[in-house]
Amino acid sequence: MAASAYPPPPPYYRLYKDFSENPDSCPAPPPPVVGTYNLFGANYTTDDVLPSLEEQGLRQLYPTGPNVDYKKELRSLNRELSFQFLELSDVLVERPSQYARRVEDMGLILRNMHHLLNSLRPHQARATLIHILESQIQRRKKAVADIRRKREEVRQMLQESLSTLDGHMNDMQQDGGMAASLMESNLGGQKNGMKNYGFGAAQTYR
Numbered sequence: 001m002a003a004s005a006y007p008p009p010p011p012y013y014r015l016y017k018d019f020s021e022n023p024d025s026c027p028a029p030p031p032p033v034v035g036t037y038n039l040f041g042a043n044y045t046t047d048d049v050l051p052s053l054e055e056q057g058l059r060q061l062y063p064t065g066p067n068v069d070y071k072k073e074l075r076s077l078n079r080e081l082s083f084q085f086l087e088l089s090d091v092l093v094e095r096p097s098q099y100a101r102r103v104e105d106m107g108l109i110l111r112n113m114h115h116l117l118n119s120l121r122p123h124q125a126r127a128t129l130i131h132i133l134e135s136q137i138q139r140r141k142k143a144v145a146d147i148r149r150k151r152e153e154v155r156q157m158l159q160e161s162l163s164t165l166d167g168h169m170n171d172m173q174q175d176g177g178m179a180a181s182l183m184e185s186n187l188g189g190q191k192n193g194m195k196n197y198g199f200g201a202a203q204t205y206r
């Protein structure tokens with residue numbers, strides 16, 4: 001029998017070759033499965049409901065109802081399982097031919113414990129979802145707090161920068177005013193010197 005590592009695609013892909021040009025030319029997808037269906041020789045159902053032990057042909061060892069104390073029943077089943085294990089040990093020593101019944105009883109107890117734990121799956125899923133949502137809320141609150149803290153730091157840096165720029169501008173204005181005063185005083189002294197020099201020269205000329 002020949003086998004290929006890269007087999008060709010199934011032939012029905014040709015039905016979708018004109019999908020880009022005319023989407024209506026392709027067959028519609030199959031409807032979703034509702035109810036029971038067969039997969040690999042086993043029957044499954046789309047209803048997400050945990051079947052009871054009676055539906056599986058097993059005897060239920062804990063009470064039914066909405067007010068079941070899971071911790072109490074699991075502890076009781078665990079004690080019964082320990083007792084049955086001790087009984088099995090005694091049977092294997094004293095009456096080895098009668099071990100099958102003890103093994104069957106232990107299997108029934110384990111199946112009841114497994115079914116009781118599976119009954120807690122919805123509660124576990126709800127608690128896990130609540131934990132995930134609370135973690136996301138905490139991360140978002142932390143991110144918002146970090147953004148606000150960074151915003152305040154940037155605002156403080158901007159205020160300090162503006163204060164520094166204002167101080168430099170004031171210093172430059174003061175330096176410019178002092179330079180202007182010095183220039184005016186120098187110019188005034190030069191003018192007075194020229195006047196005095198002209199007046200003295202006129203007297204000497206006369």
